Amino acid sequence: MSDILITDFVLVLMIFLRVVAALFTAPVFSNQAIPTLVRIFLAILIAYIIFMTLDKSNVHLQISLGWMILNGIKEILTGLLMGYMVYFVFYGFSFAASLIGFSIGLSMVQVMNPMDESSDNLIGEIYGYLAILVLLIINGHHYIITGLFYSFKTIEIGQYVLTKPVFDLIIKYSFSVFIIAIKISAPVLVSLFVVQIAEGIIARMIPQMQVYFVAQPLKIALGIFLLISALPITVYAMKVILQGSESSLLNLIKAIG
Numbered sequence: 001m002s003d004i005l006i007t008d009f010v011l012v013l014m015i016f017l018r019v020v021a022a023l024f025t026a027p028v029f030s031n032q033a034i035p036t037l038v039r040i041f042l043a044i045l046i047a048y049i050i051f052m053t054l055d056k057s058n059v060h061l062q063i064s065l066g067w068m069i070l071n072g073i074k075e076i077l078t079g080l081l082m083g084y085m086v087y088f089v090f091y092g093f094s095f096a097a098s099l100i101g102f103s104i105g106l107s108m109v110q111v112m113n114p115m116d117e118s119s120d121n122l123i124g125e126i127y128g129y130l131a132i133l134v135l136l137i138i139n140g141h142h143y144i145i146t147g148l149f150y151s152f153k154t155i156e157i158g159q160y161v162l163t164k165p166v167f168d169l170i171i172k173y174s175f176s177v178f179i180i181a182i183k184i185s186a187p188v189l190v191s192l193f194v195v196q197i198a199e200g201i202i203a204r205m206i207p208q209m210q211v212y213f214v215a216q217p218l219k220i221a222l223g224i225f226l227l228i229s230a231l232p233i234t235v236y237a238m239k240v241i242l243q244g245s246e247s248s249l250l251n252l253i254k255a256i257g
Helices: 002-023 036-053 065-104 122-137 140-154 164-205 211-229 231-256
Strands: 110-113 118-121
Touching: 002 036, 002 065, 002 140, 036 140, 065 122, 065 140, 065 164, 065 211, 065 231, 122 140, 122 231, 140 231, 164 211, 164 231, 211 231
Parallel strands: none
Antiparallel strands: 110 118
């Protein structure tokens, strides 16, 4: 009886390590506004539900300290990879906001985000909150939890995760950060590029004119107007990209499995 209880405890511990690592890195769940204890209790609850629904006939455990440490590290790596894979999309949104802020001239405007305990440009904070709202609207937090459940059917406990297919996917999705940034920021960047060409023409035609002091307020006003005008397109693009991150997470799980 005691052997069964010890085996069950070790299995729940391995499941918990993967789940808690994913929750501490995945969007929404990793937000500092959620207390650490709440995330830990949520990870315990999810781990217990997975344990109750998991097919234990294919699980092979060894009750030894070395095995638990080695495979615990593997489970944490698996959870971290799953969490960061979804967060790549948010890095793309943040990079897009940085490009827009630089083009408008607001790159030096930094605001403090008390939830993440970090500073970012103003547009980056707006895009960050907007992306979280879109993720919640499309129930993206649900497919993160669904991905965790699916991972235990595909990835065995203690399975080696850093294989060549996994590295190839990480490189591919890392590169997609730049593609996402260009897609989100393109409407504003192209419009402001035309304004910059006009600045250069005016500066050549009227050298005595201080073009920067005249054009900078215009660029800021035009940039804000473009951000508001392109908001429906931005929200739709975020929705499509976030929905695509679900298949990216599943591809990662299959590559590891």
